Amino acid sequence: MTESKAMILGCSGLALTSEEKAFYRGERPWGFILFGRNISEARQITDLVADLRESVGWHAPVLIDQEGGRVQRIRPPILARYPSGQALGDLYRRDPALGLRAAWLMSRLHAFDLSSLGIDVDCLPVLDVPVEGSSNVIGDRAYGGDPDTVIAMGRAAAEGLKAGGLLPVMKHMPGHGRGFADSHLELPVVTVSRDELETHDFPPFIAMKDELMAMTCHLVFTAIDPDNPATTSRKVIDGIIRQHIGFTGLLLSDDSSMNALSGTIGERAANIIAGGCDIVLHCNGDMDEMRDVVANVPPLAGISLARAKAVEAGFAAPDRSDEAELRVEFEAMFATV
DSSP, X not given: XXXXXXXXXXXXXXXXXXXXXXXXXXXXXXXXXXXXXXXXXXXXXXXXXXXXXXXXXXXXXXXXXXXXTTEESSOTTTSOOOOOHHHHHHHHHHOHHHHHHHHHHHHHHHHHHHXXXXXXXXXXXXXXXOOTTOOTTTGGGSSOSSHHHHHHHHHHHHXXXXXXXXXXXXXXXXXXXXOSSOTTTSOOEEOXXXXXXXXXXXXXXXXXXXXXXXXXXXXXXXXXBSSSOGGGOHIIIIIIIIXXXXXXXXXEOSOTTSTTSOSOXXXXXXXXXXXXXXXXXXXXXXXXXXXXXXXXXOBOOHHHHHHHHHHHTTXXXXXXXXXXXXXXXXXXXXXXX
16 A cells, blocks of 8 residues: 555545545645534434545544633534543642543543544543743643643543553643743743743653654744744754653654744645654644645655554554443532532
8 A cells, every 4th residue: 555645634624525525535644633613413423434544545534622610622412512621630739530431431541432423533631731921722621831731631531542442642742831921822932941841841742752643833932943943943843842851752742733834734744744743633634734734744754654563553452441331420529510
């Protein structure tokens, strides 16, 4: 089989157009990502996922952001509404054992939900550690404002997904917690010292460096590279993510259509690859933009291909948990909250 290209793409609607099917067949994205515009009911989702995989001719990874709280792409009545990372963290601060169990349970329930629809990657856990006054683009998505809480809860969340046969994606490496702007709209600039970053922002990613996938953040860290956001920065990706943090897995960019990045979509894609990311993520399903992405993204090769193959080999059969029992246990934790 010809190798896939170093990109994950979205699609425009509830079903693939003939143009999209032909495009994916010809351009071979490594994976796909779903958003709210792609969701109407359960059978439609399973059909769309199957069609995406059929278009590339193999069981390509299909990703979604199903965190809970305000970042939950599949909502009632299709799937239950889940609490935010902060709500889980509040439980942990009152009762650490209960909080850890809740984080594991919620992820295990996500895995039941998503695997039933054919989705096999959840972009979770959020390992960002917010500081006072930072943009609420992270906000209540975070488990807490201290690295130890985030490490403990992030680990539990990742383990719950894997117990259910899904793979997690850590985000947003090396840390979005100090962003004082929303990177969907503009480029946040972080001016604190490297020492402060190493104490507060990087530890959750170091603790979980052995996970198979992570997503970058579109933030400038002036102490490391004042000229480029992490997503396109060799200094951040090689010096911090690969060397200091020690992450050797598959590194995805955050969405290349976010306005924190500059240049055309094609230039952004080229800069993401040149900066050291393994995979360009492009989410909005705009065909003209996707054509610009594919023109600037190479086939997976070398170490990036090896990392992608490690992900493909990393999916495991789910445990034998009883979904109904776990759901009752989880709901009881939040019945009085």
